[in-house]
Amino acid sequence: MAILIDSLSKFYGSKEVLSGLNMQIDSGQIYGILGPNGSGKSTLLRIMAGISQYDKGNAIIENIEAKNNPIEIRRIVGYVPETPYLYESLTPMEYFGFIGSIRDLNRETTERRTRDLIKAFGMEEYSDQFIGSLSFGTKQKVSIIAALLHNPKVLILDESMNGLDPHSAKIFRDLLRSLANDGATVVFSTHILEIAANVCDRIAIMKDGKVMAEGKTSSLVAEKNLEDLFIQLTSSEDIKMVVNALRGSLRNEST
Ligand SMILES: Nc1ncnc2c1ncn2[C@@H]1O[C@H](COP(=O)(O)OP(=O)(O)OP(=O)(O)O)[C@@H](O)[C@H]1O
Numbered sequence: 393m394a395i396l397i398d399s400l401s402k403f404y405g406s407k408e409v410l411s412g413l414n415m416q417i418d419s420g421q422i423y424g425i426l427g428p429n430g431s432g433k434s435t436l437l438r439i440m441a442g443i444s445q446y447d448k449g450n451a452i453i454e455n456i457e458a459k460n461n462p463i464e465i466r467r468i469v470g471y472v473p474e475t476p477y478l479y480e481s482l483t484p485m486e487y488f489g490f491i492g493s494i495r496d497l498n499r500e501t502t503e504r505r506t507r508d509l510i511k512a513f514g515m516e517e518y519s520d521q522f523i524g525s526l527s528f529g530t531k532q533k534v535s536i537i538a539a540l541l542h543n544p545k546v547l548i549l550d551e552s553m554n555g556l557d558p559h560s561a562k563i564f565r566d567l568l569r570s571l572a573n574d575g576a577t578v579v580f581s582t583h584i585l586e587i588a589a590n591v592c593d594r595i596a597i598m599k600d601g602k603v604m605a606e607g608k609t610s611s612l613v614a615e616k617n618l619e620d621l622f623i624q625l626t627s628s629e630d631i632k633m634v635v636n637a638l639r640g641s642l643r644n645e646s647t
């Protein structure tokens with residue numbers, strides 16, 4: 393078992409944002425976490441990455457308890473946050489060199505992996521420009537490459553495919569699959585249901601800090617299309633009613 397989430401709860405002030413969550417993720421799996429805005433995806437992923445603490449239950453990553461061992465967790469995990477924090481006044485090459493040194497990689501390894509990943513993502517022409525001057529998607533690639541440099545056992549991605557063009561997204565998907573085939577575990581959140589259906593071995597759908605449904609992607613999508621299932625599980629109101637009301641109010645505005 394690569395990741396075990398056991399009755400995990402987290403509070404921000406008096407608000408319980410994760411609520412007795414259970415999840416098991418096997419090694420070599422690509423695991424997708426879906427859920428509406430505010431359902432707790434990023435909070436859960438930050439805990440898995442050893443960046444956030446929790447209040448009850450446990451999060452065990454590769455047999456290491458996240459609560460007391462954030463440094464060990466960060467060593468085995470590669471994490472791409474929802475909003476990457478990058479040093480805008482460095483170039484990607486300088487930044488990867490810096491990440492390689494804090495990850496204790498030798499220079500040749502850093503250079504080889506950097507070169508291969510820059511080539512794979514087709515960002516050679518940007519490697520010596522200031523990160524601050526790069527487009528959103530190119531910054532996203534910088535953040536992804538930085539998370540992959542130390543060849544992590546567990547890769548955690550928070551909506552990291554949003555900014556990628558179709559070509560880069562395809563390369564990234566293939567890369568995730570080959571990492572998983574080599575035994576790495578990939579956990580990612582996304583709002584793009586098509587990506588989840590095409591990429592993930594298993595999917596969890598969250599709402600209000602709880603898991604509403606979990607299972608093999610093939611069985612979840614066999615029952616229903618994923619969008620219908622998502623909406624059925626995560627909406628408190630009838631979507632058609634909401635859409636009709638919206639249409640009505642827009643019509644009134646235009647007259
Ligand atoms: N630093 C924080 N302080 C207080 N509340 C927070 C903090 N971070 C998240 N929350 C709250 O925790 C809940 C879950 O937020 P989270 O960011 O995990 O949701 P999410 O599922 O990732 O949403 P999105 O789809 O918008 O990215 C929300 O109610 C949010 O307001």
Ligand SMILES: [Mg+2]
Nearest residue numbers: 433434435474
């Ligand atoms: Mg989020």
